[in-house]
Amino acid sequence: MDFYHNRRAQLLRGSKSDEVDAYLITHPTNVRYLTGLDLAEAVVLSAKGTFVVFPEEGVPSRKHVPPEVTAVPRAEAVGLPAAIVEAVRAAGGKAVGVEGEHLTVAALHRLVEAVGKTPLRPLNGRVEDLRTTKDPSEVDAIRKAVSVGARAMLMFRAILREIDTELELCRQMDQLLLRAGASTPAFPSVVAFGDNGGAAVLRPGTDRPVAEVSKLFVRWGAEVGYCSSLARTFRSPFGAPPLRKTKHERTAYKYDEVSAAVRQATAAASAAVQPEATVGDLAKAAHAKLEAAGFAKFAAAEVGHGVGLDSSEGPFLLTTDTTPLMQGMVINVTPQVRIPEWGIVKFSQTIVVNREGTSDLGGGPATDD
Numbered sequence: 001m002d003f004y005h006n007r008r009a010q011l012l013r014g015s016k017s018d019e020v021d022a023y024l025i026t027h028p029t030n031v032r033y034l035t036g037l038d039l040a041e042a043v044v045l046s047a048k049g050t051f052v053v054f055p056e057e058g059v060p061s062r063k064h065v066p067p068e069v070t071a072v073p074r075a076e077a078v079g080l081p082a083a084i085v086e087a088v089r090a091a092g093g094k095a096v097g098v099e100g101e102h103l104t105v106a107a108l109h110r111l112v113e114a115v116g117k118t119p120l121r122p123l124n125g126r127v128e129d130l131r132t133t134k135d136p137s138e139v140d141a142i143r144k145a146v147s148v149g150a151r152a153m154l155m156f157r158a159i160l161r162e163i164d165t166e167l168e169l170c171r172q173m174d175q176l177l178l179r180a181g182a183s184t185p186a187f188p189s190v191v192a193f194g195d196n197g198g199a200a201v202l203r204p205g206t207d208r209p210v211a212e213v214s215k216l217f218v219r220w221g222a223e224v225g226y227c228s229s230l231a232r233t234f235r236s237p238f239g240a241p242p243l244r245k246t247k248h249e250r251t252a253y254k255y256d257e258v259s260a261a262v263r264q265a266t267a268a269a270s271a272a273v274q275p276e277a278t279v280g281d282l283a284k285a286a287h288a289k290l291e292a293a294g295f296a297k298f299a300a301a302e303v304g305h306g307v308g309l310d311s312s313e314g315p316f317l318l319t320t321d322t323t324p325l326m327q328g329m330v331i332n333v334t335p336q337v338r339i340p341e342w343g344i345v346k347f348s349q350t351i352v353v354n355r356e357g358t359s360d361l362g363g364g365p366a367t368d369d
Helices: 003-012 028-035 080-091 105-115 126-131 136-159 166-180 194-198 247-251 255-271 279-292
Strands: 022-025 042-046 049-055 069-074 096-099 120-123 190-193 215-220 230-235 304-306 313-316 330-333 336-339 343-346 349-354 357-362
Touching: 003 028, 003 042, 003 126, 022 028, 022 080, 028 042, 028 049, 028 126, 042 080, 049 080, 069 080, 080 105, 096 105, 096 126, 105 120, 126 313, 136 166, 136 215, 136 230, 136 330, 136 349, 136 357, 166 190, 166 215, 190 194, 194 215, 194 336, 194 343, 215 343, 230 255, 255 279, 255 330, 255 336, 255 343, 255 349, 279 304, 279 330
Parallel strands: 022 096, 049 069, 096 120
Antiparallel strands: 022 042, 042 049, 190 215, 215 230, 230 343, 304 313, 304 330, 330 349, 336 343, 349 357
16 A cells, blocks of 8 residues: 555645645655655645655655656755745646745745745644554554664663663663664653652753662653654662652652552553543543542643654643544553652553554553562
8 A cells, every 4th residue: 555645645635625736845754754755855745746856866766756756856056945946836836835834934935935926825734633643554663663662671771780870871771772773762862860850851960870769760762764752760770778868759759659640540541542532531531540649730731642753743642632533543641740859750651543442552561660
């Protein structure tokens, strides 16, 4: 099945309601989503076909380009707006929809000057809306990314030393992701010790060794074409001496109680995937568990997000979101409790919505801490 052809056809089906006869896509991730072609700089879609702008030295051979796709070479001395004009003319665009949220004012001004009388209509989220539901090839790619991330975590825990610091472990996790099979980390890994995880903005950098803290928070992800986004809190395997624990760790909240509440919230969000459920229903289910456990004031509003070509993309799990759940949505469920001067507890679980409800793609809470 030509998934790329189907994606382009889906986008074009909205042209009548958008009052355009062509779409210009320039955001690199969205260009890749619609074409799957390396080095593509922009794509123009219309009823006449698909016109893809490439740098002259990067034009693929004809056998690697689908029949309905026309390559538009851009000479080194020619700017991208001029090449886009050529593609728009070839597509017969009389009114062209552009990605309003991804174009700077200056870039939009250059395009308006280049296309002359052809009206450009800024539109928001057209390709991103398509990307919220995944086809089988995308689900398989995300499953692979989650598996790579899980292997990296196994290696991470195996090599953990008492003298390791946050920054050292961040670098190690990035390297372990590559060893596990990632083409690159999906984002810079984060490791936060104990109370440092309770900060509003996580900035690894304390000089404390892991032997002096009671718990670790790790956020990491693999990119293998598609991305995974994983998070986990676990006890330090070395056990912190009582005098090394902060006052809040000694007197405020017990790790087991916080961990149990977050695990229950994660499970509740996944279980909330039912016929006619909305994205917001998952968030409500998670928040209900955290509120019942007494941690509502420490819970983040967002309890998850989609993953795909980006490590964080739609849908975003907020109680106010009335978007219906759809088959093929891949969601990273991540309720969390973040307590200032105490730390953060978070366990991600990546699920795909299907006819049976959900399937677990892995990376969820383990049975041990």
